[in-house]
Amino acid sequence: MDYRALPSGAYTLSNVHVPACLLGQDGDLVLTELSIDAQGALSEPQPIAIDMEGALVLPCFTDMHTHLDKGHIWPRSPNPDGTFMGALTTVGADRVASWSAEDVRARMEFSLRCAYAHGTRAIRTHLDSIPPQDGISFPVFSELQADWAGRIDLQAVCLIGCDHFSSDGPFKATSDIVARTKGGVLGMVTYPVPDLDDRLRGFFALAAERGLAADFHVDETMDPSSETLRSIATIAAEVGFDAPITVGHCCSLSTQEEARALDTLDLVAKQGINVVSLPLCNLYLQDRHASRTPRGRGITLVHEMVARGIPVAFASDNTRDPFYAYGDMDMVEVMREATRIGHLDHGRDDWVRAFTATPAEICGFDASSFDRGAPADLVITKARSWNEFFARPQSDRIVLRGGEPIDRTLPDYAELDALMETPT
Structure with missing residues (x-):
């Protein structure tokens, strides 16, 4: 239950804390007031004032790297050993056996309801796109994109491994599906293959021809010899690709020799590439070996990135599937855990932007803000x-959309029981 009831209509939230960086100011938190008019927009002060006793208020979140199509398959297809390869093979088998339009839609809808209840207003999702799955999942996505308009803004990224890519193969048809999808983004997983540079040239050519941005899964491994991030930056510069590029994971940077890793980041910064870090999934999968305590965290070099002016965001990634057994599409959880895992609690006052404004800017979503005239889309916590x-965990938070408190009741897992028969 939310910790406080708020009225409908126009009112002022007095005595609230907000992050200074989201007001364009220096420092940590600012004690201020936020006013909401009868149309649900942030406004000048209103006659009715409510003392919020120092409550910490954030704008609603943008979760820019998720896998809504994989979500919640764990009960029928758990990861047998918790490893990356265990996840890859288990998801592949589940996809072939079970991913009908009805199955994908039900699970994606469930995740969206969770995200909305927790305070997320925009999501970018990757969709497994090895044919014929691209012809199943993208139409479902477009239906959900329309259904959820006004509640959660949605973007979709196609997802194949680079070993499945060829300029004149099935991926060309997939890229056409992406181009027909509102806000579609061209995506691929990169790992060391002998002709990766040529595959990247072909990928960028397809994206440029269709006017699409690019979003890669990159170096999701602790193997320091995996340097596909360096290849992406180098080839993007070579071909003059000027649409936005986002890379996710980049785990191998954490195990590379320091000078080499930082030199790669200099190339990334020069090319203007955006990075999204997925610490929960990386902590779960990376450096996992049977009967051995993990030594590495798997998180990428976020501090070194922001020091170079590289835009960095954090996102939830997988939810209750073989790549990450847990999660609930809750960006407050992502913030709490990323802060612990990445040591975000010292050195900078603006890390909150990596969960709000920065991912919105990277994706081109309208960012939730504290500006007058902006929709009052807010997450209000009892924390001071x-x-x-x-x-x-701030489980008693209040979520406002257009100034109105929403029903934050989470869907019951039992709703998915009919889908959870183990594939044979």
Whole structure:
């Protein structure tokens, strides 16, 4: 239950804390007031004022790297050993056996309901796109994109491994499907293959011909010899690709020799590439070996990236599937865990942007903000400081959309029971 009831209509939230960086100011938190007019927009002060006793208020979140099509298959297809290869093979088998339009839609809808209840207003999702799955999942996505308009803005990225790519093969038809999808983004997983540079040239050519941005899964491994991030930056510069490029994971940077890793980041910064870090999934999968305690965290070099002006976002990635057994599409959870895993609690006052404004800017979503005239899309917590915020899950938070408190009741897992028969 939310910790406080709020009225409908126009009112002022007085005595609230908001991050200074989201007001264009220096420092940590600012004690201020936020006013909401009768149309649900942030406004000048209103006659009715409610003392919020120092509550910490954030704009609603943007979750820019998810896998809605994989979500919630764990009960029928658990990862047998918790490894990356265990995830890859298990998801592949589940996809072939079970991913009908009805199955994909039900699970994606369930995840969207969770995300909405937790306070997310925009999502980019990757969709497995090895044919014929691209012809199943993208139409479902477009239906959901229309159904959820006004609640959650949605973008879709196709997803294939680079070993499945060829300029004149099935991926050309997939790229046409992406181009016909509102806000579609061309995506691929990169790993070391002998002709990766040529495949990247072909990929960028297809994207450029269709006016599409690019979003890659990159170096999702602790093997320091995996340097496909360097290849992406180098080939993008060579071909003059000028649409936005996003890379996710980049785990191998954490195990490479320092000078080499930082030199790669200099190339990334020069090319203007965006990075999204997925610490929960990486912590779950990377450096996992039977009967051995993991030594590495798998998180990429986020501090070194922001020091170079590289835009960095954090996102939830997988939810209750073989790549990550847990999660609930909750960006507050992502913030809490990323802060612990990545040591975001010292050195900068603006990390909150990596969960709100920065991912929205990278994706081209309308960013939720505190500007007058903006929709009052807010997450209000009982916490009065960052320490209180990170110490508890804020499960009693209030979520406002257009100034109105929403029903934050989460869907019951039992709703998916009919889909959870184990594939044979």
